Amino acid sequence: MTVKPVPPEGFRLLPGTFDRVQQEALVTLIRQILEDAPLFQPVMPRTGKAFSVRMSNCGPLGWVSDINGYRYQSTHPVTGRPWPAMPEMLTDLWQTVAPDSPPAEACLINFYTPEAKMGLHQDRDEEAFDAPVVSVSLGDTATFRIGGTSRKGPTTSLRLASGDVVVLGGEARLAYHGIDRILKGSSTLLQNGGRINLTLRRVTKG
Ligand code: MD6
Ligand code: FE
Numbered sequence: 001m002t003v004k005p006v007p008p009e010g011f012r013l014l015p016g017t018f019d020r021v022q023q024e025a026l027v028t029l030i031r032q033i034l035e036d037a038p039l040f041q042p043v044m045p046r047t048g049k050a051f052s053v054r055m056s057n058c059g060p061l062g063w064v065s066d067i068n069g070y071r072y073q074s075t076h077p078v079t080g081r082p083w084p085a086m087p088e089m090l091t092d093l094w095q096t097v098a099p100d101s102p103p104a105e106a107c108l109i110n111f112y113t114p115e116a117k118m119g120l121h122q123d124r125d126e127e128a129f130d131a132p133v134v135s136v137s138l139g140d141t142a143t144f145r146i147g148g149t150s151r152k153g154p155t156t157s158l159r160l161a162s163g164d165v166v167v168l169g170g171e172a173r174l175a176y177h178g179i180d181r182i183l184k185g186s187s188t189l190l191q192n193g194g195r196i197n198l199t200l201r202r203v204t205k206g
Helices: 019-036 088-097 172-173
Strands: 011-014 055-056 062-066 070-071 106-112 118-121 133-139 141-144 157-158 165-168 177-182 195-201
Touching: 019 055, 019 088, 019 106, 019 133, 019 195, 055 062, 062 106, 088 133, 088 165, 088 195
Parallel strands: none
Antiparallel strands: 011 165, 055 106, 062 070, 106 195, 118 177, 133 165, 133 195, 141 157, 141 177
């Protein structure tokens, strides 16, 4: 009898992908993006319950959630403006870790206060799952939980520190995952603490 590994095949943690100087440069770029495309407070479809994280996006498409559902759209839900361009540091990262995939179309920016968390979920609002999802962590360390492709079943937990990159490809592309907690004060990168997570995705069929 064979048992499936947790995390599944195709999960990669690349610790320290961005050094401190690069992290500071990325934060500066993200702050510029947020001046044009401010963080908004998404709510859960149907219930209208607010997420504990605030979000924005850059790139041609952005992920949004409101009372009507989850979807990708080309404009900010509050300002109505197109999302700002994706910085080269992020398109370069995508090229490096997903060289065989078409370009990323969406970069979701999640901002966590020390109290925020993210429930166990799959990233499955995209049209195809051939390309991986690539994430960058900045600021306070988070406890990341990952399981298999079914909601039940074993999970494992690991820490994501500032500068770490996670790749969910292959079998892990549809793995359940979430953020249990933020380790308050664990990083000096962000002036007022907290954590930023960037997730890069291909949305349309390449
Ligand atoms: C987070 N990350 O790290 C939440 N999704 O705050 C995600 O939801 C995620 O890290 C897909 C791939 C990698 C991720
Ligand atoms: Fe996710």
